[in-house]
Amino acid sequence: MKDAVEEKFLFNKTTIGFWLYLMTDCILFASLFATFAVLRHATAGGPSGSQIFEMPLVMAETIILLTSSFTCGLALVALKARKITQMVVALASTYILGAAFLTIEISEFAKLIGEGNGPAHSAFLSAFFTLVGTHGLHIFMGLLWLLVLVAMLMRRGITSKWVRQMTLFALFWHFLDLVWIFIFTVVYLMGVAK
């Protein structure tokens, strides 16, 4: 049984195809990063990053997202050990942490727009909102996917198809974590650095 699960995790068309898809997503983000790098000083008289970024909140976002990746990993470990309750708890934590991350991000965006620093204000802000927002959109899709996974689990239990989908979701979630580390560094840390 363990071997069959192992095999589902690693070598099948879907998993490798999903890896390829992630690489294409990587290039999508790379294009947005490159654009951000070009435009990050094009503030057109508007605020620069150091004037609008609230680093404590961003730090909180980072910790929350990294933790959600950890709980997602725990869910996979629990699945391999066939400990279903633990897995469900880990997945629920992942969902809550992901939702918390998204809530903080949306409130940050709302605050900026409320202060008149929306994406239409300068090229820098356009690039900032689009890069960070694209990541946020991916997180939203991930949360939606997680809901679908839970619904599938409740309807049919653990099937080989579910295991495969769960593996793909984990890949997706870790990938978003990785992208966020780059956003944290390039957008926020380098943005507030003097």
Next chain:
Amino acid sequence: MFGRLTLDALPHDPVTIGGVAGGTVGLLIIIAAMTYFKKWGWLWREWLTSLDPKKIGVMYIVVAVIMLLRGLADVAMLRAQQAIFATSPNSPISPDLFQQVFSAHGTIMIFFVAMGVIFGLINLIVPLQIGARDVAFPLLNSISFWLFVAGMVLMNVSLGLGEFSAAGWLAYPPLSELAYSPGTGVDYWIWSLQIAGVGSLLSGVNFLITIFLMRRKGMTLMKMPIFVWSVVTSMVLVIFAFPILTATLAMLGLDRLLGMHFFTADMGGNPMMYVNLIWAWGHPEVYILVLPAFGVFSEIVPVFSRKKLFGYTSMVLALIAIMILSFTVWLHHFFTMGAGANVNAFFGIMTMVIAVPTGVKVFNWIFTMFRGRVSFQTPMLWFMAFVATFTIGGVTGVLMAVPGIDFVVHNSLFLVAHFHNMIIGGVLFGAFAAYAYWFPKFTGFRLHEGLGKVAFWCWLVGFLVAFLPLYALGFMGAVRRMDHYDASLGWQGLFIAAGVGVLIILLGVFFQVVQLAYSVWKRKELAVGPDPWGGRTLEWATSTPIAEYNFATLDAVHDRDAYWTVKKAHEKLSAQYYDIHVPNNSGYGALIGAAALGVGFALIWHIWWLAGVSMIALIALVISSTQRTDVEHVITAREVALTEKRLRGKRA
């Protein structure tokens, strides 16, 4: 309720009204005929919902051919304007319409003709050549096709509702920004390409996985047919380049939709960045199109020379070299933008370097013919025409790779002549060669040879007459996209010659249509067996017509020219049949395409409720498509045996 969509969106000028009326009447006749002959159910069951790559491939090509006819109609208008009316103030085609028409011509020819033909060919040939029964993700394949169709439909809706982009086929900002193009044209351009582009991206993933994981036992990478190799390199380019297009179009769309400032001329926006991004996709795109065409010729030349391909390994290495180098030359599209002498020199040298592996391929094809028993049938004629025209195009390309020369001919008709040399002489001639070569495999009868030759000569002569004058005009200073010029310049004679060339090409198209109709009519006399040319690769080992499952048995492959060795050794294919799983039809592709079309249309016209509804429908459809349970059905070993007997028995 309908956003910006009002009755004003209907066409006003007589030329467009004529086009729309013609298109609508044609569509109505087809719909009426389908209804009268009660063919809708058949169409839905046998074609639209089919996940069989052989059928999806045919549908791609049908769409591409229809779009080719529209693209040709566009260019006939352009050349008529330039040859006849350009020196007079009164012309039936207004400057604005002229701009829309050349933008539409370029967009249609690249995205909906060339891409359609290439993906059609890949669908038809790749699974067969690697000895597989299907692609890796059959439903995803259908979704890709329907996204392509959705983009195509959206693009054509612009003819009747609103306008099309007047900003050229790559919509450079700041012209394509809201400030200078406030209408719906650029939005149509953005969303039709965005939707079709996502389809291409998914196809890229699908075919790479198909080729890497589903090859016949024994077919190592270096035993793959060279066409499959060309598809590998082309699809690698797709998955690396298309995300850049997606991001770039999204940013331009955000500029226009939410007033952002990525590429605007004010508020810190940087139009030059757009030009860099679009060509970082655009240059690889050229190779995405032409590499499979190289693959086609690499299949055809050995078969019609009765020799194995000369220098297989160097062919593969050349493909890989082109694949890598194609990402290092994009700046040669805008030497004049002012990146500086050193940057220009680097990209100029890289551009010349990429000509080297291309030259290797040309020599390999010629050496394959050397001392072969060459038979000059239509596929081979297309190849010879390709070598000649493509070499002219390649030489003019290297010429323009010198930044100093490029400054002189930049944006002139010299450039237009150059890239038409590459795309018509390379991609289109490759597609025509493939059409003549593989047609009998899928239909059981070959195309009429005489008519094919007539069409070929019309195309070749027409092509030369249409484009050689443009080289001269470019040197004389005629720029591209020009609808008026002064009579005293003395250009009209050359423009008339170019126009005559277009007419000769249209004659070629006419003969191609006649050829197809005549061949279908005389299909009994033109009937051939499953291996009419003495093929070398696995697709010729199947029966004709090809069974749904492609191959009844999956015998291991031992050699590069897998079928050739089997034939030479008189090996018998194993006759022990097993149950075969084939995918069930699915309507999800069509539905997802329809939802994507809704999203695109709503965003163009700012109909927010429709955008929301279509988006939710799209997400719901994607989720529900992953929850399908009845994905495949079984063809039992007994049924396989009966089918094989029926298909093979006929001419065994």
